[in-house]
Amino acid sequence: MNQPIHQDQFVIGEGHAALSGMCELAPSTIYAALLTDDGFDIVHVSRTQTEASRFASMSSSIQALSDAVGHELRIGDSEYVIMGSAQGHVIQLRIPGQPIVLAALFQPHETLGKALSTARLTAERLAQRLPAAASAAMAAPNF
Amino acid sequence: MAEHVILFAGPMGAGKTTAIRSLSEIEVVSTEAANSERHVVDKATTTVALDYGEITLGDDDKVRLYGVPGQKRFDFMWAILKKRARGMIMLVNDDAPDAVQTMIEYLDDFRDLYERGGVIVGVSRTDLGVGPGLAAYSAALQAQRPDLIVPVFTVDPRDAGQMRTVLMTLIANIEMRAMLAPAAEAVAP
Numbered sequence A: 001m002n003q004p005i006h007q008d009q010f011v012i013g014e015g016h017a018a019l020s021g022m023c024e025l026a027p028s029t030i031y032a033a034l035l036t037d038d039g040f041d042i043v044h045v046s047r048t049q050t051e052a053s054r055f056a057s058m059s060s061s062i063q064a065l066s067d068a069v070g071h072e073l074r075i076g077d078s079e080y081v082i083m084g085s086a087q088g089h090v091i092q093l094r095i096p097g098q099p100i101v102l103a104a105l106f107q108p109h110e111t112l113g114k115a116l117s118t119a120r121l122t123a124e125r126l127a128q129r130l131p132a133a134a135s136a137a138m139a140a141p142n143f
Numbered sequence B: 001m002a003e004h005v006i007l008f009a010g011p012m013g014a015g016k017t018t019a020i021r022s023l024s025e026i027e028v029v030s031t032e033a034a035n036s037e038r039h040v041v042d043k044a045t046t047t048v049a050l051d052y053g054e055i056t057l058g059d060d061d062k063v064r065l066y067g068v069p070g071q072k073r074f075d076f077m078w079a080i081l082k083k084r085a086r087g088m089i090m091l092v093n094d095d096a097p098d099a100v101q102t103m104i105e106y107l108d109d110f111r112d113l114y115e116r117g118g119v120i121v122g123v124s125r126t127d128l129g130v131g132p133g134l135a136a137y138s139a140a141l142q143a144q145r146p147d148l149i150v151p152v153f154t155v156d157p158r159d160a161g162q163m164r165t166v167l168m169t170l171i172a173n174i175e176m177r178a179m180l181a182p183a184a185e186a187v188a189p
């Protein structure tokens, strides 16, 4: 049996490097995490008190609900999700080809454009570093 | 026209998603994700936010069906969806380790739905023949939660007919309790 992604040391190591790179690209990053589609924290970097496992579960719910909305409106899966608030914004998106979500919290002064492009770049870089996921792991027969 | 909102709760793999897919007359809203922990419960996907479906019973009883994720780490979804519901079908997979005690724990977690409407327990996956079977659940309820009046059935969530029976029993139970409730209040000092 394959090892769960959130316990795979290779994925954790690559993920940590990718998230650290992201914080360098965008110093406004307050919190960044990689989580499995079903909401397990894989790795996170943090400058704040956040309960990592709870945030991971919530992010995966949001991701799945966004996909459900995309399906309902017949616009396909969500490419990214943005949540804005006075004290920061959250951006999350899938790592292409992997059952993994990147979720990050940025300081409110950061422009959405910069935050989004940084998150995308990080996701793409990580995707290149990870071996292709087994298709079974990606197949969530929702619809 | 009566409207009901019914929650499907219970542990991972009990068949909540399966039950809503069996019952719903509309295309269900699903939030399945690949299951990372197949060594815990061996199935391909798990619910990470909710299931949603609808069914009409009789001429005009519209029932909204919400399923919650079974895993406790999604209990924030329990809190959100609980507020909407007036009744609950608690599914328990008979073949899971410690299934009887798990039922008691989940019933405690959703106790407010019992107070507000009604609850019914459906024991699933009994056909696999590895669990303690129906009587063990009724006995545990009577011994440990004697104040609860909760019907217990075996049910196969894959079977729409069986699920309809359970659902109609729950709704009858909720309506009966609603009818009796004002009378009970009237005699209270």
Ligand SMILES: Nc1nc2c(ncn2[C@@H]2O[C@H](COP(=O)(O)OP(=O)(O)OP(=O)(O)O)[C@@H](O)[C@H]2O)c(=O)[nH]1
Pocket (backbone or CB within 6 Å): B010, B011, B012, B013, B014, B015, B016, B017, B018, B019, B043, B045, B046, B047, B048, B068, B069, B070, B071, B124, B125, B126, B127, B128, B155, B156, B157, B158
């Ligand atoms: N043999 C047998 N299989 C069943 C029965 N009820 C459900 N199943 C199967 O058990 C599995 C239940 O999975 P789900 O419906 O995803 O369970 P769930 O309660 O939604 O689980 P989570 O969303 O992960 O909490 C499915 O593969 C069903 O086909 C039953 O009575 N007998």
Ligand SMILES: [Mg+2]
Pocket (backbone or CB within 6 Å): B016, B017, B018, B046, B047, B051, B067, B068, B069, B070
């Ligand atoms: Mg489910």
